[in-house]
Amino acid sequence: MATRKGKLGAEAGAGFDSKGIGLRAQKKILGKMSTKRMAKVFIDDSTGELLDYLYKLTKEYTGSKKESEKLMKDIIKIVVKIGILYRNDQFNKDELILAERFRKKFRSTVMSVISFYEVDYSFDRNYLVRSLKESRDxxxxxxxxxxxxxxxxxxxxxxxxxxxxxxxxxxxxxxxQLRQHLVRIIAVLNRMIDEGSI
Known part of the structure; x- marks a missing residue:
């Protein structure tokens, strides 16, 4: 894997870089904020509601409040950091194309999840696993x-x-037993698709 630049910044020794310093400052502030506060500042209401339902779902499945909280914190930090990078024009042309491919793949995956829920006997585990792994990559x-x-x-x-x-x-x-949570998650996902936020 290629060597990464130090924490959202510019190449070392490249001279003063106000944008890089600003990005590092945002990241530092981000690290000090509580997850709930961070979510309110950077994440819209529908996404916040979705995360609340995902928390309840994962907590019921794992039986672990700690694991569920860690999952939600990881999701929030990923979303917020990508948002900061995007808003600060840090992605190059190829990365913007990749970001759009990811958005389309993620939307397609979400629509499949909705379809698997709404249409009996349509669930295709292998397709969903493959789609999620492609999104991850x-x-x-x-x-x-x-x-x-x-x-x-x-x-x-x-x-x-x-x-x-x-x-x-x-x-x-x-x-x-997870069905009660899935019902709510699907309702929010459908709304987010209608709003164009997914």
Whole structure:
């Protein structure tokens, strides 16, 4: 893997870089904010609602408040850092093309999840796992030049959990205890698609 630049900054020894310093300052502030506060500042209401339902779902599945909180914190930090990079024009032309490919792939994956929920016996675990892994790979490529190994670890943690075959099988069982959470998640996802935020 290529050597990454130090924490959202410019090449060392390249002279004074106000934009790089600004980015590092944003990242430092980000690291000091609580996850809930960070979510309110950087994440819209629908996304916040989705994260709340995902938290309840993952907590019920894992039986671990700590693991569920870690998953949500990792999602929020990934989303916010990518948002900061995007708003500060840090992505080059190829990365912007990759970001658009990721957005389309992620939207397609979300639409598949909705379809698997709404249409009986349509669940295709292998397709969903493959689609999530392709999304993970695109996201890792997108952040590779900008973020640290710790951020890559967060991406891996989130996608490893949600692409887990046993988790997906449990989630889409018709009599699953997770169904109550999935109903709410699907409602928010449908709304976000209508709003154009996915």
């Amino acid at each position: 695109m996201l890792n490529s997108l952040i590779d030049r900008h973020l640290t190994d710790k951020s890559h670890g967060r991406v891996e943690h989130v996608f490893k959990f949600f692409a887990d075959e046993e988790f997906l099988d449990t989630l889409f069982e018709s009599d699953s």
